[in-house]
């Protein structure tokens with residue numbers, strides 16, 4: 158049994174010693190002390206189905222034994238910087254990762270986070286093209302350093318940074334967007350930004366395939382192919398931010414961009430790829446990667462032996478345990494069942510997403526799409542008490558984000574929907 162400090166003691170210490178900007182979920186925040194695959198355990202030993210761990214850490218399950226073994230084994234032998242000497246772990250993982258990407262995308266740079274990966278990707282695009290302008294989408298989240306905060310387009314996450322050269326295009330959001338599901342109409346906006354907001358040449362375009370923080374928004378069909386074509390005509394590079402949609406999560410494909418039928422010039426990833434270990438990556442072509450030889454470029458810990466051993470183990474587990482297939486099968490079942498809740502509850506305005514990257518949007522009026530923010534918080538709290546943890550997001554904070562570890566079972570999915578059903582029935 159847990160013998161550590163109480164939640165109240167931890168909160169008191171956080172208030173005294175940690176940044177006041179740190180936030181937590183739930184009025185009574187959980188003290189999570191153990192994780193095992195798709196489950197988390199609090200300090201009283203209570204078990205929760207982790208319906209949200211996938212975004213932050215776990216792709217193949219909390220403390221997956223193969224990943225833990227790889228980390229422990231490498232830690233015992235050596236943990237060091239990536240620079241200065243040779244080590245097999247980074248090269249082996251880079252090779253394995255490159256083999257998962259299409260086309261000529263086979264040069265990997267490792268980082269410690271998604272922010273760093275996107276900062277690097279945007280810098281590469283600017284160096285390669287000699288241009289400064291970058292187009293990103295309204296409602297996007299790409300990170301919280303100067304450049305990526307500029308590309309991020311939700312005021313919730315932006316400070317008054319000096320934002321140079323970033324243009325935010327209309328979001329191709331099928332639910333709330335002005336053109337519904339007509340991807341090509343939204344793509345016109347990017348073309349017009351190029352024509353009327355830049356010299357006619359741009360450094361690039363960055364977007365997620367399914368916006369995570371933004372509330373699980375699947376970009377309207379036809380959007381990315383049209384935009385990629387406009388950007389390339391303007392000399393720019395197309396960057397796919399796969400920090401949330403990547404690595405088998407969408408089920409139908411290994412990468413989120415694949416379901417849009419495009420091949421990016423640069424792909425970034427982080428979060429789940431280390432299964433809880435800080436690890437990010439940028440993958441591009443050897444021709445584009447050349448730009449980083451103009452000066453010395455390094456990252457002290459990006460791609461260190463322990464993190465890359467973990468990353469490599471994750472890739473092997475995904476294959477060994479068929480987790481992409483599982484994301485597809487369990488995710489489709491889960492989405493079908495969530496969608497059928499719409500017949501019972503007016504408050505569910507939309508159910509969307511792919512595989513195990515799903516969103517449920519709550520509205521107080523289906524026609525007006527008025528965000529049901531307070532109700533979302535209330536339902537989340539109640540579901541926690543019943544042993545289910547899920548996330549929330551969207552600009553208005555009224556979208557449930559369901560991104561469990563990829564190993565959840567059909568029974569877990571049924572439990573999740575039953576808990577949501579029961580909670581909504583008590584509203």
Ligand code: PMP
Nearest residue numbers: 270271272298299300369400401
């Ligand atoms: N890109 C996307 C799509 C993200 O969701 C996030 C994190 N929410 C980031 C980038 C930034 O990643 P990190 O927090 O690891 O810097």
